[in-house]
Amino acid sequence: MSGEYAVDVRDGRVGQIMGREGGYVQLRPVGGGREWDCPPEAVGAAPPGEVLRERVRRINREGRLP
Numbered sequence: 001m002s003g004e005y006a007v008d009v010r011d012g013r014v015g016q017i018m019g020r021e022g023g024y025v026q027l028r029p030v031g032g033g034r035e036w037d038c039p040p041e042a043v044g045a046a047p048p049g050e051v052l053r054e055r056v057r058r059i060n061r062e063g064r065l066p
Contacts (some may be wrong), residue, residue, distance in 0.1 A: 005030065005046040008038045014046045014054045031058030 006018050008027060015027030015036070024037035030051060 005051045006038075006048065007044045007046045008042055009044045010038070010042045014050050017043075029058075030054035054055070 005014060006017050006025070006027060007014050013027070013029070013036075015029055017039075018026040018028050018035055020026065021037070023040075025040055025043050026035045026045075027038050028035045031054070
């Protein structure tokens, strides 16, 4: 399960599964960033298109940095 991508169905954020801590699934945004805790019942499968879309957004943001 760790390393796979998932969606937090509460708000639609896509993240990479980093592990479990205290009964929660820890997700990290695609491409890095601050992890967040998600209840296991709110974790859904991330469609490949959504993962790709998040990766492109991250690359675009990084390209705009000075």
